[in-house]
Amino acid sequence: MSPALPRRRAFLLVTAVAAAGALTLTSCGSGGTSGGSGDTKFVTGTGGISTVAKSGRHAAPKLSGETVDGKQLDVADLKGKVVVLNVWGSWCAPCRAEAPYLSKVAKETRSKGVEFVGINTRDTDKGPAVAFEKQFEADYPSLYDPIGKLILRFPKGSLNPQAIPSTIVLDKDGKIAARALMALDDKKLHQMIDPLIAEK
Template sequence: MSAASRAPQRSNRAPQSSHRAARPRGRATLATGLRRRATLAAAGAAAAALLVSACGSGGTSGGGGDTNFVAGTDGISTVPAGERVAAPELSGETLEGERLDVADYKGKVVVLNVWGSWCNPCRAEAKYFAAVAEEYADRGVQFVGINTRDGSTTSALAFEKDFGIPYPSLYDPTGKLMLRFEKGTLNPQAVPSTLVLDRDGRIAARSLTALDEERLLKMLKPVVAEK
């Protein structure tokens, strides 16, 4: 066969080779799209998990680090009197714009409650805190709130009004006060959370979950009974 007669056959094979080469590119594009969708899905799941952790059960960890907390039942941890450490300096403006320093309450048992008006578990426990705060007001107990992640005081003040909160709250929208605590004491993602300080301003008990009245009193009563 002459060279001229073989030329058309070579010409016909060229498009087939080009067509076959296009297939891997199509498969690569599909695979890339699937990987992108998987990445977006994972990112969305991670964001959802962070949102849940920011307002919910709170967990049992204080964010790492060594602590003297002794884990008990119902998510309440305590510290033996001889091993307690002082709470950090906690002062600033209240939701009403007044100056407050927790150190001024030394000599009283202080209940610190971290909360936000956006937090459903905070709303669930608020009535119990209001009731116990009034019941123990004449027993040397002072409640103080730490309001966090509310962009303005308007919604926080409305929260206090709705639930009849009788005690002041420091306004801490960015969580700076929470970060003053020794590592392992408070988890910034655990809202609500509660600490009980003894009469010397030392941390005596902690809960990183929402509390009902029974569990709140379980934290408070032993510290009030101390001499």
């Protein structure tokens, strides 16, 4: 056997593993769970929602830029409110499944000091994203992040988005408090949001 063959097989294996890792964030599925270990301070409940005690939360990264409808938005300006960040793509079936619930709960909780912000990703053109927002009556803004730059700003070891869809909830201090790596219904959204509304 040629000595080049084992090297070629090893190279192909490494390439395949790297490609699988890169696909984790671009995949569109039911998501998964990620429990705390080592020095992480978050806990994943049986419903797939991870939470962090107030004392162990990390500040959210800077999330600003142009929205799908061409306006400017800086999430830091929403400090003092509970902020629900939803990572979505118009091409993603689970995103479409959860969209009506997101719109519903956004309307229900706005008067309680909750703001929803989408992060639209992997849509190389704004057209389908605009159509998605119109179809599902999403009356909250979405940052346009076609290549995932904003998503990659979340620090490793925090409750960072790892799938599409992902939903991350920031507390009133702008810190990462909860995360779900799956499509959500209204009940699960309230499970993530309501305790943070009640926090002093």
